[in-house]
Amino acid sequence: MSLLLIFFVFNTVKSLEVRYTETSPEIDGIIEDVWKNADSTSNFIQVEPYEGERPSERTVVYALQDDENLYIAFRCYADSIKPIACYTGNEDHIKIAIDPFGSKTTAYYFIVHGSNIKNEGWLVDDGRREDESWDGVWYRGIKFFDDRYEVEVKIPFKSIRYKKGLEEWGIQFKRYIGENRESNYWTEVDVIETDMVSRFGKLSGIEPHAKGYYFELYPEGFIRYDKYEGKKGEFKPSLSLNFKWDLTSQSTLNATINPDYAQIEADPFELNLDQYPIYLEEKRPFFLEGKDIFRMSDFGEGKGFYNPFNLFYSRKIGKSVDGNPIPIIGGLKITHKTEEWNIGALGAYTDDYSEGDSLIEPERSFAALRTKYKILDNSDIGMLFSGSMTDGDDYNYAIGFDGVYRKGISQLIVQGALSDNDGKRGWAASSCYFGWIKNLMSIISAEVVDDSFDVSEMGYVPWSGRKRLLILSGPFKIYKKGFTRNIYWGPEFIATKEPGSDEWSFLGGIMINPNFRNNWGFNLELNAGKYHEVDTNYLYRSINLSVWGNGPNYHINFGFWYGYSYNYYREYLAYHGSNWLSGSYTIIPQLSLSMDSNFWVEWDPDNTIVSITPRISPRLNFYINADMSMSLFNEFVMEIPGTRIGDTELLTNRLGFLFSWNFRPKSWLYIALNDYRVQDNAGNLQLENQIGAIKAKYLFYF
Numbered sequence: 039m040s041l042l043l044i045f046f047v048f049n050t051v052k053s054l055e056v057r058y059t060e061t062s063p064e065i066d067g068i069i070e071d072v073w074k075n076a077d078s079t080s081n082f083i084q085v086e087p088y089e090g091e092r093p094s095e096r097t098v099v100y101a102l103q104d105d106e107n108l109y110i111a112f113r114c115y116a117d118s119i120k121p122i123a124c125y126t127g128n129e130d131h132i133k134i135a136i137d138p139f140g141s142k143t144t145a146y147y148f149i150v151h152g153s154n155i156k157n158e159g160w161l162v163d164d165g166r167r168e169d170e171s172w173d174g175v176w177y178r179g180i181k182f183f184d185d186r187y188e189v190e191v192k193i194p195f196k197s198i199r200y201k202k203g204l205e206e207w208g209i210q211f212k213r214y215i216g217e218n219r220e221s222n223y224w225t226e227v228d229v230i231e232t233d234m235v236s237r238f239g240k241l242s243g244i245e246p247h248a249k250g251y252y253f254e255l256y257p258e259g260f261i262r263y264d265k266y267e268g269k270k271g272e273f274k275p276s277l278s279l280n281f282k283w284d285l286t287s288q289s290t291l292n293a294t295i296n297p298d299y300a301q302i303e304a305d306p307f308e309l310n311l312d313q314y315p316i317y318l319e320e321k322r323p324f325f326l327e328g329k330d331i332f333r334m335s336d337f338g339e340g341k342g343f344y345n346p347f348n349l350f351y352s353r354k355i356g357k358s359v360d361g362n363p364i365p366i367i368g369g370l371k372i373t374h375k376t377e378e379w380n381i382g383a384l385g386a387y388t389d390d391y392s393e394g395d396s397l398i399e400p401e402r403s404f405a406a407l408r409t410k411y412k413i414l415d416n417s418d419i420g421m422l423f424s425g426s427m428t429d430g431d432d433y434n435y436a437i438g439f440d441g442v443y444r445k446g447i448s449q450l451i452v453q454g455a456l457s458d459n460d461g462k463r464g465w466a467a468s469s470c471y472f473g474w475i476k477n478l479m480s481i482i483s484a485e486v487v488d489d490s491f492d493v494s495e496m497g498y499v500p501w502s503g504r505k506r507l508l509i510l511s512g513p514f515k516i517y518k519k520g521f522t523r524n525i526y527w528g529p530e531f532i533a534t535k536e537p538g539s540d541e542w543s544f545l546g547g548i549m550i551n552p553n554f555r556n557n558w559g560f561n562l563e564l565n566a567g568k569y570h571e572v573d574t575n576y577l578y579r580s581i582n583l584s585v586w587g588n589g590p591n592y593h594i595n596f597g598f599w600y601g602y603s604y605n606y607y608r609e610y611l612a613y614h615g616s617n618w619l620s621g622s623y624t625i626i627p628q629l630s631l632s633m634d635s636n637f638w639v640e641w642d643p644d645n646t647i648v649s650i651t652p653r654i655s656p657r658l659n660f661y662i663n664a665d666m667s668m669s670l671f672n673e674f675v676m677e678i679p680g681t682r683i684g685d686t687e688l689l690t691n692r693l694g695f696l697f698s699w700n701f702r703p704k705s706w707l708y709i710a711l712n713d714y715r716v717q718d719n720a721g722n723l724q725l726e727n728q729i730g731a732i733k734a735k736y737l738f739y740f
Contacts, residue, residue, distance in 0.1 A: 051225075054242070055077040056244045057075055065191070067181030069111050078100045114213055121152055122590075130151070130187070132211070133147060136193075142235055142415060146159075147159055152216070154663075156178055156664070165234040167338040171327045171330075173327065175194060204377075208241070209224075209239055225237055230447050253740045256705070256736060262731040280293065292371040293371070306634065306653070307690065311614055322356075331382035332384060347440075347468065348499060350424040355388060360393075365389040369384070380410040382407070387401070404424075417442055419441040449473065450473075470483040483506070503538060507534075512528015539571055569603065571604050574611060578603055583597045591623060595618070620635065631658055633654070635654045658671070669695070
């Protein structure tokens with residue numbers, strides 16, 4: 039009988055019926071009598087720390103709807119394990135993910151933490167990637183009792199997009215127990231890819247009756263104080279306007295006029311010893327929301343073995359020139375999603391930028407168009423066009439094609455692209471397989487980028503002329519019991535032909551990657567082989583170690599990379615490396631101290647250390663409540679000549695403060711301060727720029 043039950047649980051698509059209610063539940067974290075009419079489910083499955091085991095505590099989930107909203111409630115029993123509520127550290131939480139298109143690749147997710155902090159976003163690429171850019175209007179309530187806690191969630195149909203007439207949505211539920219760091223899911227998932235949309239259960243009987251479509255109008259008012267070296271400080275009041283309109287239940291229009299991003303912190307300092315420019319993460323709200331639509335397919339976060347063709351790089355819009363961002367006049371974005379199609383179009387226009395009588399950057403327009411079509415259940419093919427233009431003689435266009443085949447946790451990507459930069463035309467192609475045959479994990483990645491391929495005005499593919507092949511394969515073992523949760527080890531082979539080089543480079547190596555049941559793990563890579571770059575043949579060798587851990591009130595990541603290769607900053611062949619340490623520690627539930635630091639070390643060709651460059655960025659984070667927080671940070675960048683620690687110089691110092699208050703859905707108040715100082719010729723820190731801003735964003739929605 040027990041074997042029959044196990045077979046039924048793991049091989050049947052689970053379903054939860056949505057029942058209609060005339061009386062809307064109050065969203066206060068108390069499951070009242072109205073929920074007695076709801077269908078419920080409780081047969082969760084543990085994934086971590088012991089895959090396939092019975093959960094330590096029982097969880098019951100209920101579903102209701104009225105004409106305007108979907109309601110989900112969790113009753114999380116805590117008979118033996120006390121729940122944790124902590125603003126700044128490890129805490130209990132629940133997660134809801136819904137696929138309202140039947141796409142089996144994309145889903146909304148909603149998270150409610152024990153502290154009542156909420157998170158939301160998209161699961162894309164069949165759950166292999168989280169896109170946190172979606173900021174929707176929804177409501178939650180949580181309340182703790184002696185033997186349980188209860189969570190209620192209200193999701194207005196107008197705040198999400200869905201396929202009209204679809205009566206079954208994909209759905210997944212998760213409960214995380216902070217005390218023993220236990221993750222329990224409603225449907226069977228794989229410990230490697232836990233959020234696969236194709237493995238969701240069913241939410242049946244769903245029938246939205248929302249009339250009209252969602253319209254958001256959120257003006258932003260701000261006053262900004264700018265002071266630069268040698269100039270008098272000035273106040274700059276301004277007003278910008280943003281709006282979002284769901285034209286249909288499947289189509290959305292976003293626009294921004296005269297946006298300002300004064301509250302966004304500066305990018306951290308990086309000492310770049312490589313030949314390629316550093317990739318900068320997007321932080322601006324208009325470009326963040328829906329950013330995953332305008333990218334070529336990838337394998338998800340943390341998968342560094344493959345570089346997709348980034349034909350649209352939004353940081354090129356309003357890019358910084360000598361520390362000053364080019365003003366953005368406006369932007370327009372439209373997206374459309376059905377069960378089979380995913381379509382997006384974006385346009386933006388930037389103003390010119392001058393210094394004195396010299397025109398540094400002319401007015402420029404940007405455009406991107408993306409289409410994807412679902413094939414073979416949860417695979418897809420697509421096209422991405424991107425372009426930038428000032429006039430008919432100054433333009434940069436590119437078009438890319440990609441296909442993704444997914445089967446279970448395995449995935450194959452094929453990409454190709456063509457570019458045209460003022461008449462200089464080039465091409466690029468790549469492919470990568472990442473998958474399992476029983477317990478053998480294999481990665482095969484190949485890339486060819488033509489010398490003339492150039493998307494420098496609107497994309498990030500800086501390795502024109504590079505050819506690369508990577509093969510990595512070895513056993514991946516999952517342990518049901520014991521200290522080790524899983525481990526991968528295996529050899530790797532890399533062949534590379536660097537830009538401008540006539541010879542191939544060949545590296546061999548080994549990778550070891552264990553993950554332990556106490557939420558610690560490490561990744562160790564050793565590589566060596568014949569290398570050719572900058573007209574030089576040499577023996578390349580490197581070691582790369584990364585260690586991570588998560589505890590009840592901390593998380594930490596530290597490691598190092600050291601190698602013998604070409605130092606493009608110094609322009610010679612020598613040893614160099616970097617060390618890093620990042621993490622956070624919860625002092626009290628409302629207060630945490632975090633640290634992000636790097637130490638770059640450079641040798642000369644005679645194996646003498648010539649410079650050590652530390653960057654240390656401590657930060658204090660304080661939560662007043664779930665919707666109001668502040669942070670204070672400082673970034674020190676120093677230089678130690680050789681190993682003479684007594685001669686250490688402070689090169690730059692950046693002090694920052696940010697207060698944020700989410701006082702109603704999608705409505706924010708920001709107060710930001712930033713003071714940046716640079717060492718002058720006399721060795722003293724002098725003001726480079728000083729920025730202060732007060733910004734308010736208020737949402738009107740219909």
